[in-house]
Amino acid sequence: xxxxxxxxxxxxxxxxxxxxxxxxxxxxxxxxxxxxxxxxxxxxxxxxxxxxxxxxxxxxxxxxxxxxxxxxxxxxxxxxxxxxxxxxxxxxxxxxxxxxxxxxxxxxxxxxxxxxxxxxxxxxxxxxxxxxxxxxxxxxxxxxxxxxxxxxxxxxxxxxxxxxxxxxxxxxxxxxxxxxxxxxxxxxxxxxxxxxxxxxxxxxxxxxxxxxxxxxxxxxxxxxxxxxxxxxxxxxxxxxxxxxxxxxxxxxxxxxxxxxxxxxxxxxxxxxxx
Amino acid sequence: xxxxxxxxxxxxxxxxxxxxxxxxxxxxxxxxxxxxxxxxxxxxxxxxxxxxxxxxxxxxxxxxxxxxxxxxxxxxxxxxxxxxxxxxxxxxxxxxxxxxxxxxxxxxxxxxxxxxxxxxxxxxxxxxxxxxxxxxxxxxxxxxxxxxxxxxxxxxxxxxxxxxxxxxxxxxxxxxxxxxxxxxxxxxxxxxxxxxxxxxxxxxxxxxxxxxxxxxxxxxxxxxxxxxxxxxxxxxxxxxxxxxxxxxxxxxxxxxxxxxxxxxxxxxxxxxxx
Numbered sequence: 001x002x003x004x005x006x007x008x009x010x011x012x013x014x015x016x017x018x019x020x021x022x023x024x025x026x027x028x029x030x031x032x033x034x035x036x037x038x039x040x041x042x043x044x045x046x047x048x049x050x051x052x053x054x055x056x057x058x059x060x061x062x063x064x065x066x067x068x069x070x071x072x073x074x075x076x077x078x079x080x081x082x083x084x085x086x087x088x089x090x091x092x093x094x095x096x097x098x099x100x101x102x103x104x105x106x107x108x109x110x111x112x113x114x115x116x117x118x119x120x121x122x123x124x125x126x127x128x129x130x131x132x133x134x135x136x137x138x139x140x141x142x143x144x145x146x147x148x149x150x151x152x153x154x155x156x157x158x159x160x161x162x163x164x165x166x167x168x169x170x171x172x173x174x175x176x177x178x179x180x181x182x183x184x185x186x187x188x189x190x191x192x193x194x195x196x197x198x199x200x201x202x203x204x205x206x207x208x209x210x211x212x213x214x215x216x217x218x219x220x221x222x223x224x225x226x227x228x229x230x231x232x233x234x235x236x237x238x239x240x241x242x243x244x245x246x247x248x249x250x251x252x253x254x255x256x257x258x259x260x261x262x263x264x265x266x267x268x269x270x271x272x273x274x
Numbered sequence: 275x276x277x278x279x280x281x282x283x284x285x286x287x288x289x290x291x292x293x294x295x296x297x298x299x300x301x302x303x304x305x306x307x308x309x310x311x312x313x314x315x316x317x318x319x320x321x322x323x324x325x326x327x328x329x330x331x332x333x334x335x336x337x338x339x340x341x342x343x344x345x346x347x348x349x350x351x352x353x354x355x356x357x358x359x360x361x362x363x364x365x366x367x368x369x370x371x372x373x374x375x376x377x378x379x380x381x382x383x384x385x386x387x388x389x390x391x392x393x394x395x396x397x398x399x400x401x402x403x404x405x406x407x408x409x410x411x412x413x414x415x416x417x418x419x420x421x422x423x424x425x426x427x428x429x430x431x432x433x434x435x436x437x438x439x440x441x442x443x444x445x446x447x448x449x450x451x452x453x454x455x456x457x458x459x460x461x462x463x464x465x466x467x468x469x470x471x472x473x474x475x476x477x478x479x480x481x482x483x484x485x486x487x488x489x490x491x492x493x494x495x496x497x498x499x500x501x502x503x504x505x506x507x508x509x510x511x512x513x514x515x516x517x518x519x520x521x522x523x524x525x526x527x528x529x530x531x532x533x534x535x536x537x538x539x540x541x542x543x544x545x546x547x548x
Contacts, residue, residue, distance in 0.1 A: 008290060008388060016389070017287040017294065089390055091397025101400075101539045114283060114395045114501055115290070116363055116388035119403050123365025124386055126375075129393050130409035134436055137404070156434060162408055227388055265375045 002077040002103050004090040006115030009227025012050045019113040023054045027080035030073055032087070032096075033060040033172075058085070062172075070099055077108045092117025118226055118252060122165060125221045125233055126266020127254060133157030135165045138198045138253075140191065148205040151213075154255060158213040161258030166202075168193035168251050192249030195222040199242045199253070214238070214255060221254040221270065222246055236272040244272065276351040276377050278364040280389030283501025286324045293387040297328045301354035304347055306361070306370075307336040307446075324359075332359070336446075344373055351382045366391025392500055392526060396439060399495045399507055400540020401528060407431030409439045412472045412527075414465065422479040425487075428529060432487040435532030440476075442467035442525050466523030469496040473516045473527070488512070488529060495528040495544065496520055510546040518546065 003022045008014030015023070023029055031050070051058055061073065061084070076082045090096050090112050103110050123129050134157060136150040150166070157164045171191040199220075206212035216239035224232040224246035232246055235256075259267070277296045282288025289297070297303055305324070325332050335347065335358070350356045364370050364386050377384050397403050408431060410424040424440070431438045445465040473494075480486035490513035498506040498520035506520055509530075533541070 006390065010292070013291040013295070014388075016282060016290050018284070020291065021287070089394045089397065092394050092403065097400050097402075097536055097540050101536065101543075104543055112398055114288075114390035114398075116280070116390060117394045117403075120363045120366050120391045120394045121388045123363065124388075126371050128371075129366065129391075130411070130439075130441070132409075133407055134434065135404035135406075160408065160430060165404075167404070262371055262375065266371050269375075269378055 001081045001109045001111060002074070002099075003081065003083045003111050003113060004096060004100065005083055005085050005113040006089040006092070006117070007085055007087050008115040009088055009118065009121055011228065012053045014115065014227070015054075016113060016115060019115065020054065022081075022111070022113060023056060023083045023085070025081060026056070026083040028076050029054065029056045029058045029083045029085065030061045031058050031085040033062040056083075070102060073099070074103055074106055074108060077103060078106065089115050089117035089119075092119050116227060118167075118223075118250075119165070121227050122221075122223060122252070122254060124226075125223070125235065125254065125270055126263050127163050127221070127256065127259070128263060131161075131163055131257065131263075133160060133162035133164055133257070135167060137167045138169060138193065138201060140169045140171065140193060140197075141201055141204075146201075146204075148208075150202075151205050151209070154202075155213045158255070158257060163257045164255040166198060166253040166255065168195070168198050168253065170250070193251065194249075195224070195244070195246050195251045195253050196242055198251070199238050203238060203242075216242070219256040221256065221267070222251065223253070224248070224251045226250070226252065233270050234272050235267045235270040240272050275355045275383045275385060276348070276373075277355065277357045277385050277387060278370055278374065279357055279359050279387040280363040280366070280391070281359055281361050282389040283362055283392065283395055284503065286327045288389065288501070289328075290387060290389060293389065294328065296355075296385070296387060297330060297357045297359070299355060300330070300357040302350050303328065303330045303332045303357045303359065304335045305332050305359040307334040330357075344376060347373070348377055348380055348382060351377060352380065363389050363391035363393075366393050390501060392441070392497075392524075393439070395501050396495075396497060396526070396528060398500075399497070399509065399528065399544055400537050401437050401495070401530065401533070402537060405435075405437055405531065405537075407434060407436035407438055407531070409441060411441045412443060412467065412475060414443045414445065414467060414471075415475055415478075420475075420478075422482075424476075425479050425483070428476075429487045432529070432531060437531045438529040440472060440527040440529065442469070442472050442527065444524070467525065468523075469498070469518070469520050469525045469527050470516055472525070473512050477512060477516075490516070493530040495530065495541070496525065497527070498522070498525050500524070500526065507544050508546050509541045509544040514546050 005019040134153050136153045176186045221235045222241045279293040408427050410427045450460045450462050495509045496515045
C-alpha cells in the first residue's frame with residue numbers, strides 16, 4: 001500500500017491524526033523535497049522535528065528521485081506499507097498524479113490523506129475561492145527566455161471579473177551550466193521567486209501591451225509563508241507590493257478581480273497604508 | 275481569541291494536530307451544523323465521536339445561530355478562547371468570512387487552522403486544479419424558479435478548455451411554507467442535491483440552447499462523500515452518470531474541459547464501463 005499524505009502548509013503539527021496514524025504504521029517513509037525543504041526540512045532541525053514527532057526515519061526524495069527513481073518507492077510499496085509525504089495536499093499546487101498512475105498500473109493500492117493546500121488556504125484573505133479563474137504560473141525570466149503565456153490567462157480572468165492566483169517559480173536542484181558541460185552533478189543554489197520579482201515581470205509584460213489588463217495600480221494580495229505561524233498577507237496596488245519585503249519564501253500573489261462588499265471588508269484588514 | 279478550525283472532509287480523525295491542540299485549550303467549542311451534520315453529526319454517534327476525541331462538549335451552531343446569533347459566539351471570544359469548528363477548510367466552499375470580519379471589528383484576535391476542502395480534494399480525480407475555471411453552484415429548481423446563471427459560467431470555462439466544479443445545493447433548516455404562514459418555527463427536512471438531479475437540471479438548461487456547450491455526451495466526474503472512507507468517484511458521460519446511484523450525500527460534479535494525457539490516464543481509473 002502506498003499512502004500519499006498531505007502535511008499541510010505550516011509545520012509538522014499540521015498533519016492530520018489520520019495522516020500521523022498512517023505514517024506510524026508504515027514500514028518506510030519518504031518525503032518529497034521539492035517544495036517541502038522550506039517549511040519542514042531546510043535545516044536538519046526541521047527534519048528532526050518531523051522524525052521525532054512521527055517516530056520514523058524519513059528519506060528525503062528530491063526531484064530527481066521522485067521523477068527518475070520512483071521505481072524504488074513503488075517496489076517498496078508492493079509488499080509493505082510505504083508513506084510518501086508531501087507539503088500541502090497531495091493534489092494541490094504541486095501534483096503527484098504521475099506517481100499515483102504508476103502505482104495503480106503496478107496494482108499497488110493507493111490511499112490519499114488530504115490536507116490544506118495553497119489553492120484553498122488563500123481563501124484567508126477574504127476573496128471567495130469560487131470567484132477565481134484559471135491559476136497561472138510565473139516562471140523566472142532569463143536574458144533570452146521571457147515567456148508571457150500567463151498574460152492571456154490573466155486577461156481572460158480579468159475580463160470575467162475573476163481573481164487570479166499566480167504561483168511563483170521554484171528552482172531547486174537545477175543542474176548548473178558547468179555541470180551540464182562537464183557531465184558532473186552540480187546544482188545551482190535553490191531560487192524562490194519573490195512577490196517583488198513576480199510583479200516586475202508581470203508589469204514588464206503588461207507594459208508591452210497597448211491596453212494592458214493590469215497596471216501598477218491594479219490591486220493584488222501578496223502571501224508569504226501562507227499557513228505558517230509567521231505568514232504575511234498584504235493587499236495593495238502592484239506598485240505598493242513591489243516595494244514590500246515579504247521575507248523568506250514561499251511567496252504567491254493574487255490579482256484581484258471584481259469584488260463583493262464582504263470581500264472588500266475582509267481585504268481591508270490586510271491593506272497596506274502608505 | 276477565536277479559533278476557526280477546519281475539520282477536513284472525512285471524520286473526526288481528519289483534524290490536524292494543531293487543530294486538536296487548539297480545541298483542547300478552548301473554553302467553549304462551537305461547530306457549524308450547516309454542512310457538517312453529514313459527516314460529523316447526523317447521528318448522535320457522530321457528535322459523540324467528536325466530543326470523545328476532543329474531550330470537549332460541542333455546541334452545534336446551526337445556520338440561524340451562525341448568521342443571526344454570532345454575537346454569542348463573539349462575545350464569548352472577547353475574554354476567553356473559543357473554537358468554531360467547520361467542515362473542510364474555514365475558507366473553502368462554505369465560507370465564514372462574515373464571522374471573521376465581525377470578530378476583527380470587535381478587536382477579537384482570530385486564528386485560522388486550515389484543512390482540506392472540497393476545492394482542493396477534487397484533485398484526486400487527476401484533473402489539475404490550476405486548470406479549473408470559475409466554480410458554479412447548482413440550486414434546486416422549483417416549479418417557478420429555474421435560475422440558469424451557471425450556464426454562462428460553464429460556457430466560458432468550456433470555451434477556454436477549463437474544468438468546472440459544480441457545487442450542488444444543500445437545503446438545511448429551510449422554513450416550511452406552513453411555518454412562514456403561521457409564524458411558527460417549522461423546518462423542511464434537509465435536502466442535498468444528488469449528481470443525478472444536478473445533471474438533469476444541467477441538461478434541461480443546455481437543451482434550451484441552440485448550440486449547447488455541453489450535452490449528455492459531455493464527460494464529467496461525479497464525487498460522493500469526497501474525502502471519507504467510502505467516497506465514490508466515477509468519470510463518464512452525463513448520460514452515464516445520470517443513471518448511477520452515488521448513495522448518501524454530499525455530492526459534487528466536475529464538468530471536464532480540455533485534458534492532458536496524464537489527466538486522461540488518471541481519469542481512466544475512475545471511468546465507468548457500460
